[in-house]
Amino acid sequence: MTDQHPDFKLELDRLIFTKTYMDHLITSQEFGQEALKQRQEDVLEKLDFKDSSLRYQEMLTHASFMKMSRDQLEHLKQLRNKPYFARIDFHRKEKPDQEIFYIGKVSLFDRETQNPIILDWRSPLANVYYEGRLGDVSYEAHEGEVYEGSVSLKRQYQIEQGELQSFRDIDMTTKDELLQDSLSQTSENRLTEIVSTIQEEQNRVIRADLRKPIIVQGAAGSGKTTIALHRISYFLYTMREIFKPEEMLILAPNRLFIHYISEVLPELGVHKAKQFTFIDFVKHVTGLTWIVVTPQETLTDAIEQGNEELWMAEYKGSKAFKEVIDRYVQIVKKQYEVDQDFYLAGFRIKSGKAIKRLFVEEYDYFPYEVRVQKIKAVLQSEVRRKKKQILSSLAAKYDEELDHALFGMKDPEKRKVRVSYLITRKEERLKEVKKEARTAVAKYMKQYPKFKLVQLYRDLFTEENFRQAALHDANRLKPLKKKTEEYLRRKQLQAEDLAPLLYMKSYLSGLHKDDQMKKIVIDEAQDYSYFEIFSLRRAFRTDLFTIVGDLAQGIYRYRGLKDWDTLMKDVFPKATYLTLQKTYRTTIEIMDAANQLLALMPEQLPKAEPVVRHGEKPIFAPLTQTWTKYVGEVVQELKGQNMASFAVITKTWKEAELAASTLAEAGLPFQLMDEEQGMGDCMVLPAYLAKGLEFDVVFLYCKEHAYQLNEMDIKMLYVAMTRPLHRLFLIGENRETFLLSKIASALYKEASLDV
Numbered sequence: 047m048t049d050q051h052p053d054f055k056l057e058l059d060r061l062i063f064t065k066t067y068m069d070h071l072i073t074s075q076e077f078g079q080e081a082l083k084q085r086q087e088d089v090l091e092k093l094d095f096k097d098s099s100l101r102y103q104e105m106l107t108h109a110s111f112m113k114m115s116r117d118q119l120e121h122l123k124q125l126r127n128k129p130y131f132a133r134i135d136f137h138r139k140e141k142p143d144q145e146i147f148y149i150g151k152v153s154l155f156d157r158e159t160q161n162p163i164i165l166d167w168r169s170p171l172a173n174v175y176y177e178g179r180l181g182d183v184s185y186e187a188h189e190g191e192v193y194e195g196s197v198s199l200k201r202q203y204q205i206e207q208g209e210l211q212s213f214r215d216i217d218m219t220t221k222d223e224l225l226q227d228s229l230s231q232t233s234e235n236r237l238t239e240i241v242s243t244i245q246e247e248q249n250r251v252i253r254a255d256l257r258k259p260i261i262v263q264g265a266a267g268s269g270k271t272t273i274a275l276h277r278i279s280y281f282l283y284t285m286r287e288i289f290k291p292e293e294m295l296i297l298a299p300n301r302l303f304i305h306y307i308s309e310v311l312p313e314l315g316v317h318k319a320k321q322f323t324f325i326d327f328v329k330h331v332t333g334l335t336w337i338v339v340t341p342q343e344t345l346t347d348a349i350e351q352g353n354e355e356l357w358m359a360e361y362k363g364s365k366a367f368k369e370v371i372d373r374y375v376q377i378v379k380k381q382y383e384v385d386q387d388f389y390l391a392g393f394r395i396k397s398g399k400a401i402k403r404l405f406v407e408e409y410d411y412f413p414y415e416v417r418v419q420k421i422k423a424v425l426q427s428e429v430r431r432k433k434k435q436i437l438s439s440l441a442a443k444y445d446e447e448l449d450h451a452l453f454g455m456k457d458p459e460k461r462k463v464r465v466s467y468l469i470t471r472k473e474e475r476l477k478e479v480k481k482e483a484r485t486a487v488a489k490y491m492k493q494y495p496k497f498k499l500v501q502l503y504r505d506l507f508t509e510e511n512f513r514q515a516a517l518h519d520a521n522r523l524k525p526l527k528k529k530t531e532e533y534l535r536r537k538q539l540q541a542e543d544l545a546p547l548l549y550m551k552s553y554l555s556g557l558h559k560d561d562q563m564k565k566i567v568i569d570e571a572q573d574y575s576y577f578e579i580f581s582l583r584r585a586f587r588t589d590l591f592t593i594v595g596d597l598a599q600g601i602y603r604y605r606g607l608k609d610w611d612t613l614m615k616d617v618f619p620k621a622t623y624l625t626l627q628k629t630y631r632t633t634i635e636i637m638d639a640a641n642q643l644l645a646l647m648p649e650q651l652p653k654a655e656p657v658v659r660h661g662e663k664p665i666f667a668p669l670t671q672t673w674t675k676y677v678g679e680v681v682q683e684l685k686g687q688n689m690a691s692f693a694v695i696t697k698t699w700k701e702a703e704l705a706a707s708t709l710a711e712a713g714l715p716f717q718l719m720d721e722e723q724g725m726g727d728c729m730v731l732p733a734y735l736a737k738g739l740e741f742d743v744v745f746l747y748c749k750e751h752a753y754q755l756n757e758m759d760i761k762m763l764y765v766a767m768t769r770p771l772h773r774l775f776l777i778g779e780n781r782e783t784f785l786l787s788k789i790a791s792a793l794y795k796e797a798s799l800d801v
């Protein structure tokens with residue numbers, strides 16, 4: 047028992063002190079230092095640790111606090127109930143004594159001594175806690191300096207509502223009980239922060255070189271989403287001087303997923319990061335309002351009625367199509383290569399050659415329209431500079447002619463006419479030049495084309511352009527050209543048209559500065575096409591990408607990534623590549639069954655290793671008329687075991703609708719998923735929308751659209767089977783509906799729905 051532990055009193059005092067310190071801080075922020083002083087004595091009177099630690103008392107008495115922002119204050123208030131979750135006893139080599147550090151979600155420093163009362167989990171020293179070793183360790187400080195030392199104790203705390211429940215020491219042999227506890231809890235329909243139980247391989251991903259892109263292949267439930275969000279939090283902490291949260295972009299697979307992650311973001315201090323789906327993001331930056339046919343819709347069509355157009359979507363996401371667009375943007379670029387000399391009042395201000403060189407070479411880094419603006423600015427400044435010269439040389443020319451007339455012409459009549467003509471002409475001419483100076487640049491700039499993005503894309507599909515851009519593929523791609531033209535005529539786009547649009551925009555105008563993100567996280571990256579990722583990289587012109595995904599869950603294989611190598615070779619040659627093999631979401635029993643599907647996939651991915659948590663085997667139940675009754679009873683029973691979230695997952699949207707209406711008729715509170723509404727407790731949804739989500743209990747339901755032995759279906763089934771935290775039920779016509787002949791019969795049980 048913790049309360050008999052020799053350190054119990056010490057730990058209790060420490061917690062009380064920390065909370066009191068935080069209360070002081072909160073009071074000083076809310077009511078000012080004066081109010082704090084008045085309360086001080088009163089509080090000190092009542093403190094438990096008064097006798098045991100004079101130091102605590104002193105620290106409180108002398109504490110003076112800096113002003114905090116409203117956000118910081120709110121955060122502090124939330125953290126008061128759980129100020130820290132771990133402690134390390136660390137002896138740094140060059141220091142005389144060992145020091146004790148308490149690790150929490152944010153740091154708290156004693157202003158007088160600069161000693162940390164709580165050490166931020168993202169601080170360099172806290173890395174020592176996550177690296178999983180007692181004894182000699184080293185860590186790298188922000189400045190790159192490496193410190194050596196030794197860790198003699200790692201202690202984890204369970205603190206609820208500000209009360210110390212228990213604590214335990216960890217070493218290499220003991221299991222991480224805090225992790226076990228945390229995993230056996232039921233889901234509240236959302237992701238939580240896991241700072242207290244981050245595992246070593248996950249820590250490596252979070253702290254991998256922040257200046258390099260990172261690609262993570264992680265098994266289902268290995269914490270990819272969670273870890274990617276923690277990496278942003280770590281990034282913002284470490285680079286807080288340079289980057290702002292608003293400059294971070296999280297690209298999520300669907301809007302439901304954005305709802306799902308939204309609650310964990312404030313806890314990690316990254317709620318100001320922008321969150322979009324790829325489609326919404328491209329629509330946002332291009333201002334497009336057209337209807338976009340999503341990959342889900344294309345996939346649904348393919349599943350439900352067979353879709354011969356999949357190859358077109360695939361092509362549009364491919365490297366080959368990127369190259370078509372590359373050629374096309376060169377054709378477009380040609381139209382910007384204006385090479386007319388620029389004149390003012392008959393004087394050549396800048397040669398056409400020089401102007402073209404500005405566009406082609408000097409401003410090569412910028413998008414075309416920006417180059418044009420820059421050329422405009424150059425011409426304007428040249429005009430400003432040269433106008434005076436021109437005016438004075440013109441004036442001089444007329445003055446000279448006047449002199450000639452005045453002093454060289456003998457006939458007074460003729461001289462008078464000539465002089466008067468020259469004076470008027472001089473005035474007129476100077477006026478003309480001044481006027482021309484005001485309009486010359488604008489007139490010259492008219493030679494540059496003005497393109498509307500979608501129109502430009504449309505023009506790609508004109509005979510001539512398409513032939514020039516698609517080269518030898520032009521004939522083969524005729525059906526693609528025809529289909530796309532049909533879509534465009536209807537003011538519709540396929541999701542696969544967005545990458546070329548974003549890519550072209552990056553050449554044409556670039557992104558608006560408010561959309562210029564500095565760090566990008568892509569979740570479920572396996573579903574992105576080559577061209578989508580390439581276009582993002584081109585549009586942001588940064589290498590700071592965190593890309594997480596699982597090829598085993600690549601259900602949009604027709605368009606998505608087939609391996610990570612191509613990405614590393616072509617898009618992110620400097621990327622760090624890491625894998626996450628352990629899975630935390632589900633039980634050993636469920637993962638063992640799901641793992642058998644991995645063997646059927648072409649990628650030859652290693653099996654996911656579930657962390658030790660046992661549960662019931664998956665249950666197969668043959669579908670009968672009474673299946674809803676069965677579901678109702680199971681839900682009832684499992685709710686009694688504190689399970690809170692339930693999902694019926696189908697293969698298709700149609701089947702989800704069918705299941706939802708049958709469940710509703712049976713009076714069960716299951717709701718058909720709605721992307722805008724967010725998550726409910728009991729949901730019905732197709733597998734492709736369940737990606738990334740998790741539920742305590744999952745029923746796979748399959749009536750008409752059985753899973754087939756093809757790659758897409760196997761992956762879809764794998765996604766569906768890896769959603770539950772605790773229990774999995776498979777309800778279908780027969781075992782083959784779920785490809786169970788491919789799963790060892792010892793790994794699942796069979797139930798009868800009629801009992």
Ligand SMILES: Nc1ncnc2c1ncn2[C@@H]1O[C@H](COP(=O)(O)OP(=O)(O)OP(=O)(O)O)[C@@H](O)[C@H]1O
Pocket residue numbers: 225228229237238240243244245248264265266267268269270271272273596599630631737738739740768
């Ligand atoms: N170190 C950890 N401590 C506690 N819980 C963890 C840890 N790592 C992951 N989890 C939990 O495991 C579950 C799966 O995490 P997450 O959804 O991030 O995985 P994922 O790899 O994105 O999964 P998928 O690819 O299947 O969608 C979540 O409930 C998460 O909170």
